[in-house]
Amino acid sequence: MARKTKRPVKKGRAGSEAQGADRESGTLREWTKSVVIAVVLFLFMRTFLLQTFVIISGSMEGTLLVGDMLVANRLAMGPRIPGTRIRIPAYSEPRRGDVMVFDPHHEVDMKLVKRIVGLPGDTLEMRDAVLILNGHEVPEPYLNSVLGSDAPSPDFQWQKDYLTAEIDPSTYVPSLHNWGPLVVSPDHYFMLGDNRDASLDSRYWGLLEGWRFEGRVALLYFSYNKESFRPFPAVREIRWGRLGRTIAAVSEGSKSAY
Numbered sequence: 001m002a003r004k005t006k007r008p009v010k011k012g013r014a015g016s017e018a019q020g021a022d023r024e025s026g027t028l029r030e031w032t033k034s035v036v037i038a039v040v041l042f043l044f045m046r047t048f049l050l051q052t053f054v055i056i057s058g059s060m061e062g063t064l065l066v067g068d069m070l071v072a073n074r075l076a077m078g079p080r081i082p083g084t085r086i087r088i089p090a091y092s093e094p095r096r097g098d099v100m101v102f103d104p105h106h107e108v109d110m111k112l113v114k115r116i117v118g119l120p121g122d123t124l125e126m127r128d129a130v131l132i133l134n135g136h137e138v139p140e141p142y143l144n145s146v147l148g149s150d151a152p153s154p155d156f157q158w159q160k161d162y163l164t165a166e167i168d169p170s171t172y173v174p175s176l177h178n179w180g181p182l183v184v185s186p187d188h189y190f191m192l193g194d195n196r197d198a199s200l201d202s203r204y205w206g207l208l209e210g211w212r213f214e215g216r217v218a219l220l221y222f223s224y225n226k227e228s229f230r231p232f233p234a235v236r237e238i239r240w241g242r243l244g245r246t247i248a249a250v251s252e253g254s255k256s257a258y
Helices: 011-049 155-163
Strands: 050-054 066-075 099-102 111-118 123-129 129-135 179-183 189-193 213-223
Touching: 050 213, 111 129, 123 189, 155 179
Parallel strands: none
Antiparallel strands: 050 066, 066 213, 099 111, 099 213, 111 189, 123 129, 123 179
C-alpha cells in the first residue's frame, strides 16, 4: 500500500496577519511597561533620593554661580512625603556650613539654596560684615568679598523677638552688616547666602523651620555661563573645571570654618 504523505498546511494570509498583530501588540506592551517602570523609578528617585537644582541668581556667588546645576541628597535629610510635613527618617542631621536646598516659608512653589550658619540654640550676630557665632568670629573663606552700603531695612524688624536679654528691642536698629545678637529657636536654622550683599536670606525673612529642608547639596553635575550673550551658551560656554566638583571643593574648605 502506498503511504499517505501529509502535505504541509499553508497558513493563510489572515493567520499571518494575526500573528503579526500579536507580535506588534506584545512589543507595544513591553515598551509601555518599560516606560511606566522608568517613570516610576524616576519619580521615586526625584522624590526620595536625589534632587536637581539650577542656580538662577547670584546670591551664592563665591561658591555657586548662575548656570550651575546641582545634585542635592534628599535621603540625608529624610525626604518629605509630598504634600505633608511627614519625613522618612534621615541618616544625617543639618550641620553648620552645609549648603542646602529648601522650601522657604515666604514664597510658594519656590526652592532656594543657602548656607546654614546657625543651628538651634546658637547665638549669632554680625559686626561690620563679620559673622560671630557663640561669641567667636567665623572665618568664611567662601564669601564674595564685594560689599556695598550697610543699609538698614524694615524687613529686619522680626529680629527683635529673638534678641538676647541684654539688648533693648526699643533701641535696636539692625542693618545689613550689623545685627544681633540673636538666639536661634528650637528646630529652626539661620540661613545666609555667600554673596551677602546680594542675598535675601534669614536676615530678611527670618528663621527657617527644619522640616523645610529638601536636601543637602552634594555636587555640580553641569555648569555653563548662563549670562553669556553668545549663541548657545550651554554648548559654547561650558565651565569644564566645575563639572563633577563637590560642594566642599567649590566652597574652598568651608567645613573647617565651623
